[in-house]
Amino acid sequence: xxxxxxxxxxxxxxxxxxxxxxxxxxxxxxxxxxxxxxxxxxxxxxxxxxxxxxxxxxxxxxxxxxxxxxxxxxxxxxxxxxxxxxxxxxxxxxxxxxxxxxxxxxxxxxxxxxxxxxxxxxxxxxxxxxxxxxxxxxxxxxxxxxxxxxxxxxxxxxxxxxxxxxxxxxxxxxxxxxxxxxxxxxxxxxxxxxxxxxxxxxxxxxxxxxxxxxxxxxxxxxxxxxxxxxxxxxxxxxxxxxxxxxxxxxxxxxxxxxxxxxxxxxxxxxxxxxxxxxxxxxxxxxxxxxxxxxxxxxxxxxxxxxxxxxxxxxxxxxxxxxxxxxxxxxxxxxxxxxxxxxxxxxxxxxxxxxxxxxxxxxxxxxxxxxxxxxxxxxxxxxxxxxx
Numbered sequence: 001x002x003x004x005x006x007x008x009x010x011x012x013x014x015x016x017x018x019x020x021x022x023x024x025x026x027x028x029x030x031x032x033x034x035x036x037x038x039x040x041x042x043x044x045x046x047x048x049x050x051x052x053x054x055x056x057x058x059x060x061x062x063x064x065x066x067x068x069x070x071x072x073x074x075x076x077x078x079x080x081x082x083x084x085x086x087x088x089x090x091x092x093x094x095x096x097x098x099x100x101x102x103x104x105x106x107x108x109x110x111x112x113x114x115x116x117x118x119x120x121x122x123x124x125x126x127x128x129x130x131x132x133x134x135x136x137x138x139x140x141x142x143x144x145x146x147x148x149x150x151x152x153x154x155x156x157x158x159x160x161x162x163x164x165x166x167x168x169x170x171x172x173x174x175x176x177x178x179x180x181x182x183x184x185x186x187x188x189x190x191x192x193x194x195x196x197x198x199x200x201x202x203x204x205x206x207x208x209x210x211x212x213x214x215x216x217x218x219x220x221x222x223x224x225x226x227x228x229x230x231x232x233x234x235x236x237x238x239x240x241x242x243x244x245x246x247x248x249x250x251x252x253x254x255x256x257x258x259x260x261x262x263x264x265x266x267x268x269x270x271x272x273x274x275x276x277x278x279x280x281x282x283x284x285x286x287x288x289x290x291x292x293x294x295x296x297x298x299x300x301x302x303x304x305x306x307x308x309x310x311x312x313x314x315x316x317x318x319x320x321x322x323x324x325x326x327x328x329x330x331x332x333x334x335x336x337x338x339x340x341x342x343x344x345x346x347x348x349x350x351x352x353x354x355x356x357x358x359x360x361x362x363x364x365x366x367x368x369x370x371x372x373x374x375x376x377x378x379x380x381x382x383x384x385x386x387x
Contacts, residue, residue: 135185136218189240206240209280210365267327288379289372320362336370
């Protein structure tokens with residue numbers, strides 16, 4: 001019996017040994033050649049892919065960006081609304097009960113959900129807020145029935161002279177319905193740079209300051225330090241006046257005479273002109289102040305009484321030497337591009353006191369004062385209070 005078990009054990013051992021030998025033979029004579037061919041093909045494919053690396057990278061990046069944009073447009077509004085509603089629900093408390101009305105009363109109920117008082121009825125303003133940023137491009141406008149040059153100018157926020165200068169040969173008394181008219185982005189002149197011209201010669205030609213041309217946000221320069229321009233490029237000259245052309249809408253751009261009367265140490269609310277000279281650039285959406293230019297320089301005066309907060313270069317924002325006065329009534333004034341100071345931080349000044357001298361420091365193309373009136377609600381137009 002024991003000899004039978006020994007025989008079976010030896011036979012099983014020999015059988016598995018035979019299988020191992022058979023498997024080794026199969027691997028050596030069949031699988032290895034196949035794998036060798038596979039590795040060769042793989043090496044060739046990988047080599048080709050490596051040689052072509054980056055060939056379609058730009059296409060893939062563009063497709064990814066388009067996908068992100070599509071998802072943002074389609075899903076963004078719902079995500080924002082849901083997030084706002086969720087925050088409103090959290091602010092009102094998790095235990096509060098909300099009743100959502102039908103479509104006819106959706107606006108009122110939405111106001112409740114967004115956290116508005118349930119005791120007060122909030123009137124929703126259906127008007128879209130229009131940006132005050134200037135346009136960059138010249139528009140093509142198709143004349144409609146009943147249009148006049150004045151109504152078109154008012155529609156786009158420019159004056160009639162600017163439209164006439166851009167549309168040579170335009171007869172404002174015979175506008176044809178369906179005709180195409182070009183509309184400038186702002187009141188002024190659209191100029192194409194010619195050989196030999198500089199930012200200064202162009203500004204002089206159109207009776208504006210070079211600073212006004214530099215400050216327009218869509219004017220580009222081949223060198224931002226020297227304001228170099230290229231032949232053939234288009235420049236917008238805000239408030240420019242076409243030479244040798246009649247002006248239908250005269251522009252008043254002379255500053256009033258100085259009246260540096262002494263005032264109380266506390267703010268009076270009555271503003272005086274901070275400098276003498278010519279208004280070289282008015283308050284604009286992209287230029288939140290008033291520029292008063294005077295080639296001879298001159299003193300800079302406090303427009304109202306207050307405390308000096310800043311009297312230094314401070315940083316590289318383009319203002320150069322500047323003074324900032326806190327008038328103690330939620331209003332501050334800024335006086336920029338000064339050549340020297342006559343005040344120090346912390347001292348009080350009366351309306352009409354000398355702050356320093358006009359200069360051309362910082363991002364400036366010539367001697368002038370950049371004057372701003374800053375309030376809690378944003379910058380105010382100085383001409384609204386200085387007139």
